[in-house]
Amino acid sequence: MNFIKRGLLGITRKKGKSLILLAVIFILGNLISGAISIQQATNNVESTIKERLGTAAMLEVDYEEIEAMSEEEWMELEISNIDIDLIKQIGGLSYVKYYDYSMSTAIGSESLESYQGEETEEEHIIWDGPSMEFTLKGINYAPVVDFEEQKGKLVDGRVFTTDEVENGSAVAIISNKLAEKNNLNVGDTLTLNNAVYDYSESGEEELIASRDVILEIIGLFEPQSAKEDKGESSDGGMMDFMDIDYQNTVYVPNEVVSSEERYYWEEYVKFDNDYADMLVEDDDLEYYTPIFFLNNQEDTEAFKEEVMPLLPELYLVVNASDQYEDIAGPIESMSKISGYVLLVAVIATVLIIGLVVLLFLRDRKRELGIYLSLGERRSRVVGQILIEVMIIGMIGISLSLFTGNFLAQGVSETMLEAEHDQFQEDMMVYNEFEIDLTTDDVLESYEIQLNSNYIVMFYVVGLLTILVSTVIPLTYIVRLNPKKIMM
Amino acid sequence: MILEAKDLNYFYQDGENRRYILKDTSASFEKGKFYTILGQSGSGKTSFLALLSALDSPHSGTVLFNEQDIKQIGYEKYRRNNVGIIFQSYNLIPTLTAVENVLVPMSITENELPEDKKTVAYNLLDYIGIVKSKADRFVNKLSGGEQQRVAIARALATNVELILADEPTGNLDEEMEQEIIDIFKKLAHEHQKCVIVVTHSNEIALQSDQTFSLKKGVLTADE
Ligand SMILES: Nc1ncnc2c1ncn2[C@@H]1O[C@H](COP(=O)(O)OP(=O)(O)O)[C@@H](O)[C@H]1O
Ligand SMILES: [Mg+2]
Numbered sequence: 001m002n003f004i005k006r007g008l009l010g011i012t013r014k015k016g017k018s019l020i021l022l023a024v025i026f027i028l029g030n031l032i033s034g035a036i037s038i039q040q041a042t043n044n045v046e047s048t049i050k051e052r053l054g055t056a057a058m059l060e061v062d063y064e065e066i067e068a069m070s071e072e073e074w075m076e077l078e079i080s081n082i083d084i085d086l087i088k089q090i091g092g093l094s095y096v097k098y099y100d101y102s103m104s105t106a107i108g109s110e111s112l113e114s115y116q117g118e119e120t121e122e123e124h125i126i127w128d129g130p131s132m133e134f135t136l137k138g139i140n141y142a143p144v145v146d147f148e149e150q151k152g153k154l155v156d157g158r159v160f161t162t163d164e165v166e167n168g169s170a171v172a173i174i175s176n177k178l179a180e181k182n183n184l185n186v187g188d189t190l191t192l193n194n195a196v197y198d199y200s201e202s203g204e205e206e207l208i209a210s211r212d213v214i215l216e217i218i219g220l221f222e223p224q225s226a227k228e229d230k231g232e233s234s235d236g237g238m239m240d241f242m243d244i245d246y247q248n249t250v251y252v253p254n255e256v257v258s259s260e261e262r263y264y265w266e267e268y269v270k271f272d273n274d275y276a277d278m279l280v281e282d283d284d285l286e287y288y289t290p291i292f293f294l295n296n297q298e299d300t301e302a303f304k305e306e307v308m309p310l311l312p313e314l315y316l317v318v319n320a321s322d323q324y325e326d327i328a329g330p331i332e333s334m335s336k337i338s339g340y341v342l343l344v345a346v347i348a349t350v351l352i353i354g355l356v357v358l359l360f361l362r363d364r365k366r367e368l369g370i371y372l373s374l375g376e377r378r379s380r381v382v383g384q385i386l387i388e389v390m391i392i393g394m395i396g397i398s399l400s401l402f403t404g405n406f407l408a409q410g411v412s413e414t415m416l417e418a419e420h421d422q423f424q425e426d427m428m429v430y431n432e433f434e435i436d437l438t439t440d441d442v443l444e445s446y447e448i449q450l451n452s453n454y455i456v457m458f459y460v461v462g463l464l465t466i467l468v469s470t471v472i473p474l475t476y477i478v479r480l481n482p483k484k485i486m487m
Numbered sequence: 488m489i490l491e492a493k494d495l496n497y498f499y500q501d502g503e504n505r506r507y508i509l510k511d512t513s514a515s516f517e518k519g520k521f522y523t524i525l526g527q528s529g530s531g532k533t534s535f536l537a538l539l540s541a542l543d544s545p546h547s548g549t550v551l552f553n554e555q556d557i558k559q560i561g562y563e564k565y566r567r568n569n570v571g572i573i574f575q576s577y578n579l580i581p582t583l584t585a586v587e588n589v590l591v592p593m594s595i596t597e598n599e600l601p602e603d604k605k606t607v608a609y610n611l612l613d614y615i616g617i618v619k620s621k622a623d624r625f626v627n628k629l630s631g632g633e634q635q636r637v638a639i640a641r642a643l644a645t646n647v648e649l650i651l652a653d654e655p656t657g658n659l660d661e662e663m664e665q666e667i668i669d670i671f672k673k674l675a676h677e678h679q680k681c682v683i684v685v686t687h688s689n690e691i692a693l694q695s696d697q698t699f700s701l702k703k704g705v706l707t708a709d710e
Contacts, residue, residue, distance in 0.1 A: 375567025
């Protein structure tokens with residue numbers, strides 16, 4: 001009849017009280033397990049979505065800070081460029097998997113027909129101004145980061161060589177659709193037209209100068225957007241627009257873009273000398289947009305911290321995963337609510353179970369006094385009560401493990417529906433990362449799971465809570481005086 | 488000499504004054520004898536027994552068990568290994584059967600006990616007058632006399648030589664009372680226990696080998 005056996009008998013011989021305690025633990029356990037289920041699901045969403053958002057990081061001017069400036073500050077504002085040396089320095093950091101810096105310009109063509117989407121083929125919008133339907137996108141990273149990051153996929157030919165990038169060779173990779181439309185193949189050449197217009201007077205543009213940009217096609221790519229296979233997708237308009245834009249992008253070495261820029265400005269200055277000082281230094285024409293891809297999602301913060309001090313004033317590091325907050329509104333608010341519920345449930349559990357156990361102990365005062373009068377160690381009397389409560393707790397927790405998880409499914413479905421209605425415009429962020437994840441994607445990846453993570457977490461939190469709530473009334477035992485009780 | 492009380496002082500603080508319940512009280516007890524401590528209600532009998540059984544500590548003075556200060560032995564340890572206590576109100580655990588109540592101290596004590604504790608407990612109960620069918624009952628299904636027998640068996644279960652009882656027959660009728668007293672006599676005379684019984688009954692005192700009277704905080708040995 002040692003204290004362990006006494007504890008077990010304490011449960012079975014007082015079934016009524018055991019059942020009351022079990023019911024209380026079960027009810028509170030459901031709250032805790034539900035809250036933990038939702039928390040885990042929201043955490044999972046955060047990590048999977050951030051994973052999908054990728055590890056890209058860019059350097060941006062802090063527009064918020066500029067907007068907050070006074071007029072005087074604003075007048076003196078001078079934003080320096082990020083130069084190539086700095087880009088290379090940052091690219092050399094250990095967090096960086098690979099990086100690129102790019103210079104883009106819009107350009108037209110006389111011989112080439114641009115891709116205008118599948119449906120609009122017939123009703124081609126005729127725009128009789130100077131057409132700049134193509135984007136000349138310079139790259140420095142020869143394998144092309146867009147391909148590495150699955151934005152596009154090389155379907156024919158090859159990527160650039162390092163030599164071609166360094167020498168600024170006249171080679172290009174264009175989209176498969178654009179090639180089909182113009183009957184072009186790898187090995188053929190295409191001709192773009194760098195035209196310099198004057199728009200300054202009368203609104204009528206006037207051609208000042210122009211030259212051909214002749215490029216050899218070395219590869220063909222196809223966009224790899226996740227939305228591609230969705231066909232008639234609901235957010236059609238914007239997607240098509242972005243798709244058409246990408247189909248008309250021509251990848252070339254950076255040097256090709258910068259030499260065309262230089263030509264453009266040189267010709268323009270000949271015409272309008274006001275801009276002459278723009279050409280004082282070669283560098284002034286070189287605005288590169290750097291993009292860095294990190295090895296790990298977890299490195300984001302560390303990378304930011306290391307890079308920030310290197311940047312010129314007013315610049316900041318922006319990560320692709322930063323926009324999680326923008327699209328994950330409903331999930332975030334659920335995560336918050338479930339956090340509060342968890343906190344309240346734990347506190348309520350500690351108080352309620354503490355009170356119930358204390359009441360039961362007072363009822364058993366005489367029994368406890370008897371053990372003490374027989375010379376039982378107080379620690380073992382405490383142990384007996386702990387065994388009784390923890391076994392019932394274990395059963396209650398195990399039952400609510402499933403029911404709470406099940407309840408969480410129902411509750412979060414209702415909550416997400418309600419939340420989703422508030423975020424009706426289906427937040428989607430179009431920014432320089434060109435990532436097409438929407439609130440719908442976020443909600444889709446939300447899933448209440450019954451996995452080992454959750455089970456371990458719940459047992460730890462649940463049993464610890466019960467333990468804490470039992471420890472408080474146990475001080476009652478420590479202060480019992482057997483003489484007063486029994487004599 | 489198995490038990491000795493030396494210059495025990497015990498008082499309650501009554502405002503500024505100390506109200507002494509025991510004043511320089513000394514007494515000694517031997518094995519094989521049945522002692523009674525006689526006194527009126529409120530005379531301090533229970534207080535004295537609480538000191539002897541280490542359920543309370545004196546303000547000054549010592550209790551020696553086999554020449555050793557029980558404070559040195561450790562009150563808890565003394566209670567679980569050296570003394571069996573019987574209360575007026577039985578103090579049995581109602582959710583346990585009679586035999587289970589007897590088994591409780593057997594798992595608490597550090598004394599050497601036979602391997603088969605359950606058999607020992609049944610035998611002990613049988614010897615005290617509780618047959619097996621009653622030994623398996625929950626104790627609140629037993630009469631007062633039977634409950635007190637279970638309490639005596641519990642006190643004996645740890646194989647101690649010292650039995651202390653606080654008005655053990657206070658709640659029993661005369662016939663029961665005599666049966667219980669007979670058990671105490673047998674324990675002292677046939678089993679060489681030292682039995683100390685606190686009572687307010689002269690009839691019981693007359694049957695003991697030695698009576699101490701407690702009056703106004705002073706303990707005197709009769710004869
Ligand atoms: N907690 C207490 N505070 C003050 N006086 C007490 C307390 N407990 C008992 N007493 C007093 O101590 C005296 C002795 O009590 P007790 O030892 O129980 O006597 P007995 O067992 O002989 O009836 C009594 O007069 C009682 O009123
Ligand atoms: Mg008394």
